[in-house]
Amino acid sequence: MVVIEGGEARGGKWEVGSLFVYPSFSIVPGLQRGRPQSTKAAMNTRHVFLALCALPCLAQAANTGSPFYGDPPDAHHPWAVHDQNRPQPVRVEPGTFSTQEQPGKPPSDAIVLFGGQASDLDKWQADKKPAEPTKWEVKDGILQCVPKSGYIRTKEEFADCQLHVEWSEPADISGESQGRGNSGVFLMGHLEVQVLDNYNNPTYADGFAASLYGVNPPMANPLRKPGEWQVYDIVFRKPVYKDGKELDAGYMTVFSNGVLVQDHTPLEGPGGHHNRSKTGPFPEKGPLKLQDHGNPVRFRNIWYRPLPKRTIEGATEGALSEEATNAKRAEIAETVRADAAKLEGNAKTLRQLESLVYATDAATLKEATGSVEAFVAAVKALPADKLGSKKSDIMTFHNALQYLTKAKDLPADFGATNELADIVKTQGWDKKK
Ligand code: MG
Numbered sequence: 195m196v197v198i199e200g201g202e203a204r205g206g207k208w209e210v211g212s213l214f215v216y217p218s219f220s221i222v223p224g225l226q227r228g229r230p231q232s233t234k235a236a237m238n239t240r241h242v243f244l245a246l247c248a249l250p251c252l253a254q255a256a257n258t259g260s261p262f263y264g265d266p267p268d269a270h271h272p273w274a275v276h277d278q279n280r281p282q283p284v285r286v287e288p289g290t291f292s293t294q295e296q297p298g299k300p301p302s303d304a305i306v307l308f309g310g311q312a313s314d315l316d317k318w319q320a321d322k323k324p325a326e327p328t329k330w331e332v333k334d335g336i337l338q339c340v341p342k343s344g345y346i347r348t349k350e351e352f353a354d355c356q357l358h359v360e361w362s363e364p365a366d367i368s369g370e371s372q373g374r375g376n377s378g379v380f381l382m383g384h385l386e387v388q389v390l391d392n393y394n395n396p397t398y399a400d401g402f403a404a405s406l407y408g409v410n411p412p413m414a415n416p417l418r419k420p421g422e423w424q425v426y427d428i429v430f431r432k433p434v435y436k437d438g439k440e441l442d443a444g445y446m447t448v449f450s451n452g453v454l455v456q457d458h459t460p461l462e463g464p465g466g467h468h469n470r471s472k473t474g475p476f477p478e479k480g481p482l483k484l485q486d487h488g489n490p491v492r493f494r495n496i497w498y499r500p501l502p503k504r505t506i507e508g509a510t511e512g513a514l515s516e517e518a519t520n521a522k523r524a525e526i527a528e529t530v531r532a533d534a535a536k537l538e539g540n541a542k543t544l545r546q547l548e549s550l551v552y553a554t555d556a557a558t559l560k561e562a563t564g565s566v567e568a569f570v571a572a573v574k575a576l577p578a579d580k581l582g583s584k585k586s587d588i589m590t591f592h593n594a595l596q597y598l599t600k601a602k603d604l605p606a607d608f609g610a611t612n613e614l615a616d617i618v619k620t621q622g623w624d625k626k627k
Contacts, residue, residue: 287301403450
């Protein structure tokens with residue numbers, strides 16, 4: 195049996211050595227193991243029968259979509275393009291949008307911090323040490339700041355999140371600039387997204403409603419009239435530091451009444467009044483705070499969704515370092531091999547070949563290439579008038595071998611690849627219609 199000898203794994207790829215007659219492995223597991231022989235001699239009647247019996251399995255594999263289709267993994271992308279192995283997105287039941295008359299429903303995975311119940315106040319406390327119950331009030335499903343009672347903070351602490359907050363200014367206009375309907379949403383207890391009645395009320399731009407207070411003004415003013423409900427949707431990522439070095443400044447994206455007003459704005463530390471904020475690490479988690487600035491601002495429908503880690507924190511989506519990519523590719527290959535072990539016949543072989551897309555493995559390569567040779571031999575043993583009935587299966591293997599060869603996951607001179615290509619060409623199946 196002709197296989198490749200002298201190859202070795204380098205950087206997750208198989209590099210070809212030279213051709214040898216492989217001493218011992220069976221084209222059908224369990225058969226003739228340990229007996230060196232030519233491919234032709236090995237293809238006894240039983241082999242042909244078993245290899246062809248496995249052909250129907252290909253139809254099932256094809257139903258899941260071809261794994262040998264999009265560009266293969268590379269040094270910074272562990273997943274092939276359109277990879278069927280990539281986990282499906284987690285199902286989330288969407289919520290509903292709010293109206294002025296009533297708040298919408300949060301998505302199914304949201305953690306509700308205030309949903310209109312008086313008991314929701316138990317999730318909050320006065321922002322004091324030691325903590326004590328807040329004097330803010332819940333009336334008619336609305337949380338209202340009681341001026342001079344102090345900030346409130348959630349008992350729960352969290353960091354990176356999608357945050358939804360609705361707020362409403364007093365309809366009876368009072369004060370000006372920073373004195374008109376001032377409150378604030380403080381991510382992790384530090385960074386304020388300003389709440390202010392700026393419907394018709396100029397103030398300094400970096401203190402405007404939806405500003406990152408003291409850091410960055412909003413890009414627009416889409417506020418509604420005081421008395422109406424305003425909606426903030428915020429995406430918050432905290433700074434990431436390692437060994438004192440900043441890996442990611444952190445950032446904030448804010449939609450105000452559905453209008454983008456902060457576009458991935460880099461953080462500059464915790465923000466603040468009067469003094470320029472300085473970059474630096476944040477704690478792991480912190481509470482959400484709402485500000486008492488002396489105005490009876492109202493809130494409703496407050497919820498958040500925790501966000502997954504970024505790649506810089508170890509997540510494996512997106513472009514990765516070579517080290518992280520190789521680790522993930524090895525993990526994917528192992529998962530695919532484990533799945534292959536549950537299959538039989540050609541479906542197993544195809545899955546084994548698929549694992550080689552991610553990382554080479556000598557035992558898998560040996561078994562899969564042996565099985566491929568058995569398949570090709572079985573096909574070649576068919577009467578000419580039966581070949582057409584196996585076209586789909588032949589093309590599946592042909593495409594797989596072409597893909598793997600192009601990606602250098604199989605040796606360029608693997609004989610079965612060329613033998614199948616010859617069959618495809620002779621039959622005219624390589625011609626595009
Ligand atoms: Mg404020």
